[in-house]
Amino acid sequence: MAGGGGGGAPAAIAGAGGQPADASATSKDGLRAGWRERYSRQIRFAPIGEAGQLRLREASVLIAGCGALGASLAQHMARAGVGRLVIVDRDYVEPSNLHRQSLFDEEDARKVLPKAKAAETKLRRINGETIIEAHVADMGYHNVGIFAADADLILDGTDNAATRLLLCDEAFRLGIPFIYGGATASQGMSAMLVPGRTACLSCLIGEEDGAEEGDSCDTRGVLSATVEFVAALQTAEAVKWLTGNKESVRGTWLNADVWNFAVQEYKLPSGVASCGKCGCQARSNSAELHSVEIGLRQPLQDSDDVNFPDNRDRESRLHGRRSTALCGRDTVQVTMGFALELEREIKYLERLGCGVTINPYLVKAELPSPCTEKLVLFPDGRVLVQGTSDMAEAERICDEYLSRHNRRVEGTAG
Ligand SMILES: [Zn+2]
Numbered sequence: 001m002a003g004g005g006g007g008g009a010p011a012a013i014a015g016a017g018g019q020p021a022d023a024s025a026t027s028k029d030g031l032r033a034g035w036r037e038r039y040s041r042q043i044r045f046a047p048i049g050e051a052g053q054l055r056l057r058e059a060s061v062l063i064a065g066c067g068a069l070g071a072s073l074a075q076h077m078a079r080a081g082v083g084r085l086v087i088v089d090r091d092y093v094e095p096s097n098l099h100r101q102s103l104f105d106e107e108d109a110r111k112v113l114p115k116a117k118a119a120e121t122k123l124r125r126i127n128g129e130t131i132i133e134a135h136v137a138d139m140g141y142h143n144v145g146i147f148a149a150d151a152d153l154i155l156d157g158t159d160n161a162a163t164r165l166l167l168c169d170e171a172f173r174l175g176i177p178f179i180y181g182g183a184t185a186s187q188g189m190s191a192m193l194v195p196g197r198t199a200c201l202s203c204l205i206g207e208e209d210g211a212e213e214g215d216s217c218d219t220r221g222v223l224s225a226t227v228e229f230v231a232a233l234q235t236a237e238a239v240k241w242l243t244g245n246k247e248s249v250r251g252t253w254l255n256a257d258v259w260n261f262a263v264q265e266y267k268l269p270s271g272v273a274s275c276g277k278c279g280c281q282a283r284s285n286s287a288e289l290h291s292v293e294i295g296l297r298q299p300l301q302d303s304d305d306v307n308f309p310d311n312r313d314r315e316s317r318l319h320g321r322r323s324t325a326l327c328g329r330d331t332v333q334v335t336m337g338f339a340l341e342l343e344r345e346i347k348y349l350e351r352l353g354c355g356v357t358i359n360p361y362l363v364k365a366e367l368p369s370p371c372t373e374k375l376v377l378f379p380d381g382r383v384l385v386q387g388t389s390d391m392a393e394a395e396r397i398c399d400e401y402l403s404r405h406n407r408r409v410e411g412t413a414g
Contacts (some may be wrong), residue, residue, distance in 0.1 A: 001176060002303050005407075006209075013156055018272075023397050026052075028119055029242070030094055031338065032129070032375055033227045034048070038081075039053050039081050039410075042080065042081070045212065046242045047240075047243070047245050048130070048239070049338060050243075051079060051243075051244070052243030052244060052245070053243070054080050055080045055083055055242060055243050055244055056080055056083070056229065056239070056243060056345075056386060057082075057083045058083055059082050059083055059152050059242040060082075060083065060084040060085075060150050060332050061077050061082050061084070061085055061086070061149040061151060061152060061153055061154075061155060061238065062086045062088070062147055062148050062150050062153075062154045062155065063085060063086065063087045063088070063155045063156065063157055063241070064088055064115050064139055064147075064154060064156060064157055064163065064167050064412035065088070065089055065139075065156070065159060066088075066103075066115040066119045066157060066161070067091065067097065067101055067115065067157060067159060068097070068100045068101045068116055068157075068183065068224070068227040069156070069157040069181050069182075069183060069200075069227055069230060069231055069234070069311075070087070070115075070119075070155070070157020070158075071101045071103040071104065071115070071119055072100055072102050072103075072227060072228060072231035072232050073155045073157055073181075073234055073351050074087055074103065074119055074157075075103055075122075075123070075126060075240075076104060076232075076235040076238075077130075077155070077235070077238070078126045078127040078130045079124045079126060079127060080235075080239055081127070081129075081130070082130060082242065083130060083317045084130065084131040084133070084150075084203045085123065085130055085131070085132050085207055086135070086147055086151065087116050087119055087120065087123075087132065087133065087134045087135065088116065088137055088139050088147050088285060089114065089115040089116040089136065089137075090137060090138040090139070090333070090378075090382065091114070091115050091117075091363060091384075092112050092113060092114045092115060092361075092364075092376060093108040093111075093112070093113050093114075093118050096178045097109070097115075099224060100222060100223070100224040100227050101115075102228075102407070103118065103119045103122045103123070104119075104122075104225075105293075110368040111357075111359050112357050112359055112362065112376075113337035113361065113379065114136040114187065114362060114378075116134040116135055116136050116137075117136060118360055119134060120134035120226075124411060126373065130341070131332055134317035135147065135316075135360070136361055136378060136380070138333070138380075138382055139163050139167070140166070141166065142165065144166055144170045145170060146202045148167075148170050148171070148176075149172060149186060151174070151176060151239055151276075152175045152176060152178050152242060153171070153178070153179060153238060153242070154167050154170070154176065154177070154178045154179070154183050155179050155181075155232070155234055155238060156178065156179060156180045156182075156301075157181070161205065162390075164180060164201055164298035165201055165202050165205075165207070165351070168180070168193060168200050168201035168202065168277075169200065169201075169202070169277055171193070171195070171228055172193075172195045172200050172277045172278055173277070173330035175191055175195045175196070175355065176195070177190075177193065177194045177195070177237075178193045178200075178201065179191075179193075179234045179237055179284045180192070180193060180194045180231045180234075181234045182225040182228070182230065183222055183223055183227045183229075183233065183234070183362055184220050184228045185220045185222060185223070185226070185259075186223050186225075186258050186259035186260070187219055187226065187255070187256070187257050187258075187259075188226045188227075188229050188230035188255075188256050189199055189228065189230070189253065189254060189255045189256070190230050190233040190237075190254050190256065191204075191252070191253040191268060192234075192237040192241070192248070192249050192250065192251075193268070193278075195278065196269060197251075197268075197271075197272070198251070198268040198269065198271065198278070199269045199271055199272055199278045200271070200272075200275060200277040201277070202275070202277065203269075203271075203277075203278055204253070204268075204269075204273045205273050205325035206213075208251070213244050217327040218328035218329045218330075223258065223259070226258050227260050229256060230256075233250075233254055237250060237256070237349045250265075251264045251267060251268055252265040252266060252267055252268060253265070253268055254266075255351070257351075259273045259326065260414065263348060265324075274388065278385050285413045286323060311391045321334055321335055321336045321337050321395070321398075322334070322335045322337070322383035323335070323394060323395055324391075325389050325390075325391055326384075329386075330386065330387060330388065330389055330390075331384055331385065331386045331387075331389070332382045332388060332389065332390070332391050333382060333383070333385075334382070334384075334385060334394055335381060335382050335383075336381040336382070336383065336393055336397050336398070336402075337381060338381050339380060339381050340377050340378070340379055340380075340381055340402075341379060342362075342363050342379055342385075344403050345363060345377055345402060346363055347401055347403075348401075348402070349375075349401060351364070352400075352401060353377055354366060354367055354368060354375075354401065361375055361379075362378050363375075363376070363377045363411065364376045364377075365377070365401065367397070367401065367407060372387050373385060373386060373387035373388060373397055374386040374387060375397065376400075379404075383398055383402070385397050385398065
């Protein structure tokens with residue numbers, strides 16, 4: 001075995017009969033032993049072939065959100081042989097996720113693992129050759145460019161319109177496709193939006209953050225069949241694009257109901273001339289603008305130490321914390337505006353009588369009776385307050401249950 005380590009060979013390089021193959025063995029063309037066999041059924045599919053499979057190996061995909069859709073998409077991308085996956089999710093695994101979020105299990109929920117990290121562990125077992133970069137973070141203006149850098153396309157696994165609009169804008173700025181997907185109850189929808197070919201998401205659904213909200217899985221429920229149907233649509237378009245079958249993409253907005261079975265398709269309009277995002281390809285100097293902007297991007301780094309290149313975020317940091325009610329979830333996300341020292345917070349929460357669950361990525365605290373709220377603290381300074389939709393109440397709870405140290409830091413920061 002090359003490289004030492006005691007974990008044994010990943011499945012990707014295990015030989016027939018379950019015996020690990022020599023991890024360092026490569027054929028004359030530089031491919032690992034067993035690579036062709038592993039992907040043989042995909043390679044035999046004529047539109048992909050070995051050339052397409054090699055393209056997948058070189059491809060990089062950003063999966064935004066790793067809930068039901070994102071977990072399924074991540075699994076499909078890893079199994080298909082995509083070379084690099086960047087996964088970003090702000091949430092953790094709960095028992096109510098397990099009926100539809102295919103990468104997670106009861107142990108993940110018991111350990112309160114962040115979805116990005118639980119997914120990373122499973123994906124490494126599925127394909128040891130895929131580079132997995134998992135980030136426990138809230139996607140926003142300040143970091144979308146960092147996560148999307150070097151991506152060949154963006155897969156939508158998010159659950160809200162505001163983040164989708166942000167992602168699609170970034171995709172169009174970079175000149176890469178955004179593959180939209182949504183699943184609620186028995187209804188799913190998907191569309192692949194391509195710069196230079198189709199309109200952008202804001203031209204299709206409007207600019208308001210609230211466009212689609214109210215129709216969440218938490219208010220109307222969702223079937224695993226809906227999720228997998230939509231993930232399959234997104235996966236098919238992604239694989240077409242990444243294997244060079246760019247003329248085969250569907251080019252439609254598809255709505256489906258998997259219960260009262262019906263499918264509707266609408267041809268996607270081309271870019272809107274007056275739109276600064278999808279219409280900008282028509283401008284003669286667009287290529288130059290793109291190259292300048294891409295040249296300014298930051299290299300990908302851990303979410304722990306991302307810097308904040310965007311004015312909008314600097315402004316909000318200056319003014320301290322931000323709160324967002326998560327639609328339909330009876331949860332408020334409070335972004336404190338500074339990193340949390342979890343060791344200190346654990347001691348403080350325990351002193352106040354909270355039941356505390358700890359893992360390397362977050363701290364979950366059940367407030368002492370008669371309170372019923374729960375707090376989930378992330379080191380990046382986010383706190384999920386579960387059991388209320390009232391932002392003022394959530395902030396009051398943070399004031400009461402976060403240590404004085406943090407309150408002092410906040411005071412000096414503002
Ligand atoms: Zn547009």
